[in-house]
Amino acid sequence: MTQRNGIRGSSDPGLHSETSKAFDLANGLDHDEGQVAAADCGQGSESGDPVAITGGAVTAPDGGWGWAVLVATILVLAMTLGFPACVGIFYTDLQNEFHASNSETSWVPSIMTSALHAGGPFCSVLVGKLGCRPTVMLGGVLSGVGMVASSFTNSIAELYITAGVITGLGFCFSFQPAVTILGHYFVRRRAFANAMSSTGTALGLCTLPFLGNYLHSEFGWRGSFLILGAVLLNSCVCGAVMRPLQPKKHRGQLLMDRTPVPSEKQAKRESRLRTAWRFLVASVKEHMAFDQFLNNRHYRVFAIGITFMMLGFVVPLVYLVPYATAHGMEPSRAALLLSILGIVNIVVRPPFAIMFNMQWFKGRHVYVFASALLFNGLSNCICCIGASFLVLVAYVVMYGLSMSVVGSLMFTVLMDIVEMRRFPSALGLLAVMESITLLIGPPLAGILVDNTQQYFYVFIACSAVVASSGLFLMLSFLWLDKKERKASQQGQLSAQPEAENPAADASPVCAYSDRP
Secondary structure (H helix, E strand, O other): OOHHHHHOOOOOHHHHHHHHHHHHHOOOOOOOEEEEEOOOOOOOOOOOOOOOOOOOOOEEOOOOOOHHHHHHHHHHHHHHHOOHHHHHHHHHHHHHHHHHOOOHHHHHHHHHHHHHHOOOHHHHHHHHHHHHHHHHHHHHHHHHHHHHOOOOOOOHHHHHHHHHHHHHHHHHHHHHHHHHHHHHHHHOOOHHHHHHHHHHHHHHHHHHHHHHHHHHHHHHHHHHHHHHHHHHHOOOHHHHOOOOOOOOOOOOOOOOOOOOOOOOOHHHHHHHHHHHHHHHHHHHHHHHHHHHHHOHHHHHHHHHHHHHHHHHOOOOHHHHHHHHHHHHHHHHHHHHHHHHHHHHHHHHHHHHHHHOOOOHHHHHHHHHHHHHHHHHHHHHHHHHOOHHHHHHHHHHHHHHHHHHHHHHHHHHHHHHHHHHHHHHHHHHHHHHHHHHHHHHHHHHHHHHHHHOOHHHHHHHHHHHHHHHHHHHHHHHHHHHHHHHHHHHHHHHHOOOOOOOOOOOOOOOOOOOOOOO
């Protein structure tokens, strides 16, 4: 549910035309449904990747080559978002190799996941300078080189840099532009496209544990990291598919709502320090949606809830395999649990994609999302029953069902509450906020395991964190929507003349739509 996609309360002077478009869309007008501003998806450059245009709109094909982009996005998400969970297979080997504790070893997937999200602003800058296609390919190179370098490390600290920072940034540079350009290719079918692209995470969870376990048994962790680095280079191929929507623009042409370049006379009068400061502030405003966080209450609530949720959402994926092997389960069967989780996601996400694109769910995406978070948090309590294979299979099935809904709707909800042209910067700020809790979550869980020598306390803590974030989102959006409806009704009453027939209802002041 959205408040004209985050337009109300913004001080951006270029929003009047966007407001009329959002109002038309909310009232079922289809003549503008295929258009979406693409100003943040690539600046004209020598790379030939200018998705952006100047002061106009890009017609979203909602099909055609967009289906190829969707397939490429699925594969990119499989190799980026699905990969950190695969590190749990090598958890014990890394502990033994470097004589590290649980908290020290857990920093590897923690830094990797945190860099994946914290690199959002840098990724946004690269997308603005190079375009989506080269940025995705650059991410593929970085992630591949990072994993190859990890196979030659001699300490856990070196692994933090190679597998954590370098590979994590590579994942970020591949993942975020892929999601962004997909949003420009699909408008009318955006909920379906986002839900289908989220199956990439499930595909990675399903295949990478099998591949990692096989490589681990054949080549050890060092050989596995070397081969997995080669696999990650395939993101470059996927990036090559993501061709821009617009022909090349002349260099130096201003993009919509970009800060104008100061004249030469003005630049001479100002000091270099002041000019640099202004450039820094303009870049932060452009690539970090602080104005949305301050003025768009729906985005602010969503960002806070997601940030807190990430403190415990991915931790069970890191500790599931160590939890199972610590209770005597064979490593191959423990790795099979992650594959079952991926299979559940692959099976249920396509039907969810079709279902969430139905008219009944328009404006209700955030409530389905919050309910799935609540269910996901409560499912972690199943691990407290025991650590047998059947119990953990039941756990991953319940966790996978709720995870499918969360993954299918996360980007859809974000696109619902902000304008599409502000989506990259909104995603960038959200990613930075997420990175903080993603960074500290697994190490805190490792400290808990080191102090208690029991893994199930980790799942209890994760249950409390994720379930409470779901409740927070649900209650907050209920309150905001109730307040908006009340304001809308008051606006209608005050706008009606006294002599007018009260049965004639005016259009609501605050229109809700899940489309930009």
